[in-house]
Amino acid sequence: MSSWARLLAAGIAVGLMTGLSGAWSAERPRVGAAPAEPAAKMGLGREALPEEIAAWDTDVRPDGRGLPVGRGTVKQGDELFQERCASCHGEFGQGAGRWPVLAGGQGTLRADRPDKTIGSFWPDLSTVYDYIRRAMPYGNARSLTDDEAYALVAFLLNLNDIVKDENFELNDKNFASIKLPNAEAFFDDDRETSEKKFWNKDPCMRNCRELPKVTGKAISVDVTPDGKSGPKVD
Amino acid sequence: MRDKSRADLVNRRRFLSAASLAGAGIAMTRGASATDTTKPDPLITEVQDWQRYLGDGVDKRPYGSPSKFEKNVIRRDVSWLTASAESSVNFTPLHELDGIITPSGLCFERHHGGVAEIDPAKHRLMINGLVEKPLVFTMDDIKRMPRTNRIYFLECAANSGMEWRGAQLNGCQFTHGMVHNVMYTGVPLKVVLDEAGLRPNAKWLMLEGGDASGMNRSLPVEKGLSDVLLAFAMNGEALRPEQGYPLRAVIPGWEGNLWVKWLRRIEVGDQPWQTREETSKYTDLLADGRSRKHTFIMDAKSVVTSPSPQAPLKYKGRNVLSGFAWSGRGTIQRVDVSLDGGRNWQTARIDGPVLDKSLTRFYVDFDWNGEELMVQSRAIDSTGYVQPTKDELRKVRGVNSIYHNNGIQTWLVHRNGDSENVELG
Numbered sequence: 001m002s003s004w005a006r007l008l009a010a011g012i013a014v015g016l017m018t019g020l021s022g023a024w025s026a027e028r029p030r031v032g033a034a035p036a037e038p039a040a041k042m043g044l045g046r047e048a049l050p051e052e053i054a055a056w057d058t059d060v061r062p063d064g065r066g067l068p069v070g071r072g073t074v075k076q077g078d079e080l081f082q083e084r085c086a087s088c089h090g091e092f093g094q095g096a097g098r099w100p101v102l103a104g105g106q107g108t109l110r111a112d113r114p115d116k117t118i119g120s121f122w123p124d125l126s127t128v129y130d131y132i133r134r135a136m137p138y139g140n141a142r143s144l145t146d147d148e149a150y151a152l153v154a155f156l157l158n159l160n161d162i163v164k165d166e167n168f169e170l171n172d173k174n175f176a177s178i179k180l181p182n183a184e185a186f187f188d189d190d191r192e193t194s195e196k197k198f199w200n201k202d203p204c205m206r207n208c209r210e211l212p213k214v215t216g217k218a219i220s221v222d223v224t225p226d227g228k229s230g231p232k233v234d
Numbered sequence: 235m236r237d238k239s240r241a242d243l244v245n246r247r248r249f250l251s252a253a254s255l256a257g258a259g260i261a262m263t264r265g266a267s268a269t270d271t272t273k274p275d276p277l278i279t280e281v282q283d284w285q286r287y288l289g290d291g292v293d294k295r296p297y298g299s300p301s302k303f304e305k306n307v308i309r310r311d312v313s314w315l316t317a318s319a320e321s322s323v324n325f326t327p328l329h330e331l332d333g334i335i336t337p338s339g340l341c342f343e344r345h346h347g348g349v350a351e352i353d354p355a356k357h358r359l360m361i362n363g364l365v366e367k368p369l370v371f372t373m374d375d376i377k378r379m380p381r382t383n384r385i386y387f388l389e390c391a392a393n394s395g396m397e398w399r400g401a402q403l404n405g406c407q408f409t410h411g412m413v414h415n416v417m418y419t420g421v422p423l424k425v426v427l428d429e430a431g432l433r434p435n436a437k438w439l440m441l442e443g444g445d446a447s448g449m450n451r452s453l454p455v456e457k458g459l460s461d462v463l464l465a466f467a468m469n470g471e472a473l474r475p476e477q478g479y480p481l482r483a484v485i486p487g488w489e490g491n492l493w494v495k496w497l498r499r500i501e502v503g504d505q506p507w508q509t510r511e512e513t514s515k516y517t518d519l520l521a522d523g524r525s526r527k528h529t530f531i532m533d534a535k536s537v538v539t540s541p542s543p544q545a546p547l548k549y550k551g552r553n554v555l556s557g558f559a560w561s562g563r564g565t566i567q568r569v570d571v572s573l574d575g576g577r578n579w580q581t582a583r584i585d586g587p588v589l590d591k592s593l594t595r596f597y598v599d600f601d602w603n604g605e606e607l608m609v610q611s612r613a614i615d616s617t618g619y620v621q622p623t624k625d626e627l628r629k630v631r632g633v634n635s636i637y638h639n640n641g642i643q644t645w646l647v648h649r650n651g652d653s654e655n656v657e658l659g
Contacts, residue, residue, distance in 0.1 A: 122513055
């Protein structure tokens with residue numbers, strides 16, 4: 001590199017550095033605990049109308065907030081399910097082919113191959129209602145009525161042995177009282193305490209372990225694309 | 235790109251330090267050339283077509299595309315992973331990339347209801363819930379707000395998820411390709427929330443997509459007010475449809491599933507919604523049957539992209555080992571590389587910008603004597619977190635968590651230069 005080119009390069013580097021420290025590494029203020037004074041309004045956007053909010057705000061929370069008034073029985077749900085869901089999820093929610101399994105699996109969460117379903121894994125019934133009404137049936141989302149969604153959730157409770165009576169009616173009044181079996185098994189992210197040892201000031205650099213031995217190879221599983229078939233993965 | 239012409243340009247000092255990494259007593263051999271170097275090269279002595287005839291004119295490709303010789307540089311999927319292509323994933327070809335920016339067309343895709351194609355004139359963003367005034371914005375409204383440019387990585391929490399039980403897929407594209415790094419242009423979410431006015435009991439936000447999956451996720455309001463962006467551009471141009479055109483959330487350092495695409499609504503509430511994507515999925519099942527939830531942050535991670543199964547070593551002698559490191563907690567402070575399966579480590583050379591919550595590029599310029607290598611990399615971030623081995627991770631997380639596998643990857647490089655994904659014990 002000629003000397004002027006080197007100078008130029010150094011100049012660019014310095015320019016970059018100062019640019020970077022200004023634009024990139026400056027700590028932006030934490031605004032989480034924002035002061036009470038309201039920010040100046042830009043006057044952009046317009047007020048959302050109640051009909052518009054009602055059209056999009058279909059979400060349901062575990063405490064039942066957001067549930068529409070409505071009802072449906074296990075029996076009604078069974079009929080609907082066979083007609084609109086079973087082609088993918090199977091007659092009993094067992095999953096056709098590789099489509100998702102919706103029932104069963106209780107007691108498998110500590111097994112070698114856990115089966116995570118509404119009955120075995122999901123913590124909240126509200127999720128079933130919220131999700132079915134927003135995303136199912138797959139490819140024809142938001143085509144179910146509120147009552148149909150209640151009936152389907154009731155049937156899924158029945159498929160998962162949480163409700164046994166096929167005349168059971170699920171509605172906005174009794175919904176929040178139904179608890180799913182695995183509800184208590186979830187806890188907030190604790191990595192910064194339970195995995196504290198991964199913060200290590202002095203990671204080993206020399207002679208850190210015994211001579212390593214190869215104990216497994218991807219090639220023996222042979223599931224990389226271009227290969228033929230593979231196992232089912234969630 | 236043979237060593238012969240390159241060798242003289244190499245910085246001598248770096249050459250020596252790298253040589254010591256490869257182990258004492260390794261001869262600095264020149265790379266074996268494919269052609270006979272005693273005869274003149276016809277590519278030089280004979281006039282080639284492209285040197286004689288005119289090439290295409292300026293308007294041949296109004297929107298440019300890569301050279302036809304790069305046709306293998308594409309996203310690839312693993313068809314057995316999912317039941318349908320509309321709820322599936324493909325992978326960034328990390329082994330073909332350099333620098334830190336992922337070209338927009340190579341950013342991996344993950345959809346739950348296919349790619350929504352939305353006319354920006356027909357897109358609306360609604361803010362409702364615990365706000366002073368629920369609002370509706372058009373894309374034009376959003377583009378009149380103050381905007382900012384930031385480079386961030388996006389990693390799917392399930393990246394490397396197939397590898398929990400042992401080596402499965404041969405190629406960093408498949409083991410690590412659910413990550414990309416993009417410069418976003420967008421409006422800080424805080425600007426939009428301020429416009430609606432948060433009520434004092436606002437604690438959580440729910441982000442919702444306008445696609446056929448209606449993707450919804452809960453986000454703590456503090457995160458929403460700190461560095462979250464509503465992005466309409468990536469790498470200088472409009473978002474690609476598969477990345478959420480015309481509007482997506484950017485949640486720096488946090489798992490990709492939170493970065494809701496085709497963003498149409500943000501609801502403000504006082505507790506999380508417990509949506510399907512934060513209960514049935516994106517919770518981490520541990521060996522004792524309990525599950526971690528709200529594991530938003532992506533732990534520090536790295537991978538060597540070359541050599542790797544899709545990027546074999548072709549020559550003895552000079553070679554460039556390269557890879558990416560990243561952390562959801564801050565910047566990458568250091569990357570160590572081992573060529574002997576984690577027995578001995580040497581600090582790699584970081585090159586290019588080192589940015590907060592961005593991919594960071596590292597290199598080791600080394601000489602290969604044709605011996606078998608067990609290549610690993612280990613990221614250390616600005617909080618002092620050291621990327622753990624896969625076994626260390628399995629001890630605390632079991633093998634059924636699917637998500638958040640940031641363990642150290644090993645590539646076994648054979649004497650013929652091919653490498654494969656292996657598990658060490």
